[in-house]
Amino acid sequence: MSTVFLVGAGPGDPGLITARGLDLLRRAQVLVYDRLVARELVQEAPIGCLLISRDGLSQEQVNELLVKHGRRGRRVVRLKGGDPFLFGRGGEEALALRRAGVPFEVVPGVSALASVPAAAGIPVTHRGLSRQITIVTGHGAGGDDGLDCAALARTPGTLVVFMGLEGLDELSAGLIAHGADPDLPAAVVSRGTTDEQEVAVATLATIAGASAGLRTPALLVVGEVVGLAEALGPAAVADRLLAAL
Numbered sequence: 001m002s003t004v005f006l007v008g009a010g011p012g013d014p015g016l017i018t019a020r021g022l023d024l025l026r027r028a029q030v031l032v033y034d035r036l037v038a039r040e041l042v043q044e045a046p047i048g049c050l051l052i053s054r055d056g057l058s059q060e061q062v063n064e065l066l067v068k069h070g071r072r073g074r075r076v077v078r079l080k081g082g083d084p085f086l087f088g089r090g091g092e093e094a095l096a097l098r099r100a101g102v103p104f105e106v107v108p109g110v111s112a113l114a115s116v117p118a119a120a121g122i123p124v125t126h127r128g129l130s131r132q133i134t135i136v137t138g139h140g141a142g143g144d145d146g147l148d149c150a151a152l153a154r155t156p157g158t159l160v161v162f163m164g165l166e167g168l169d170e171l172s173a174g175l176i177a178h179g180a181d182p183d184l185p186a187a188v189v190s191r192g193t194t195d196e197q198e199v200a201v202a203t204l205a206t207i208a209g210a211s212a213g214l215r216t217p218a219l220l221v222v223g224e225v226v227g228l229a230e231a232l233g234p235a236a237v238a239d240r241l242l243a244a245l
């Protein structure tokens, strides 16, 4: 029997958690949650549940907490943004639990990967436009393990960059310097799926300027599919509704 559940909370809209995740959350005895998860979800924990914010804790401290409460046989929910195994360090937590002999289960979540672009009217694949997706993190991209802009510039399809807002200037310049088309459509979706969602649509050459001032969390999408945002995004829906009046 599992005692620790690594649960994906989804991208921001509290309605996007899975039914299994919500059920476990409502029966949790200990809840360890990320800063990015919707407050409404934290409020789903039952009265008496021990609530622990991950804010200010190191990954090692989180691992230790999960092992400690798991060993006591408590029903522990580790609520993580998006999907636990996609840039979520869920694998590290699972390994720590496995090493400690604490049973656990991973409950997948709706990742920002496709849901956040979708909320802006961008399908990450589209027949005739993109049949492959490259997913990278822009976090620390300037360091030793920096992104391979030459390889990314050569790769067809859609590029999705997590945690890329800070280094956006450098990244877009790097891609263009390595041969990417400066006129490729590009979008930054900030706080996607939430009431605070903001979207900047531009080109690879202009997206850094166009998205200045947008807040994290934000996702960068580059590729022809971004062109569909005009027809499929929330603004397009609003325009159609107005036209129908």
Ligand SMILES: C[S@@+](CC[C@H](N)C(=O)[O-])C[C@H]1O[C@@H](n2cnc3c(N)ncnc32)[C@H](O)[C@@H]1O
Binding pocket: 011, 012, 080, 081, 082, 083, 084, 085, 086, 087, 088, 110, 111, 112, 113, 116, 161, 162, 163, 164, 189, 190, 191, 192, 193, 194, 216, 217, 218, 219, 220
């Ligand atoms: C540490 S990663 C976690 C990703 C998560 N595990 C997932 O599957 O979506 C955090 C990054 O995901 C992206 N992200 C998560 N939620 C988002 C949202 N609502 N809107 C835009 N980007 C989001 C941002 O790039 C953010 O910096």
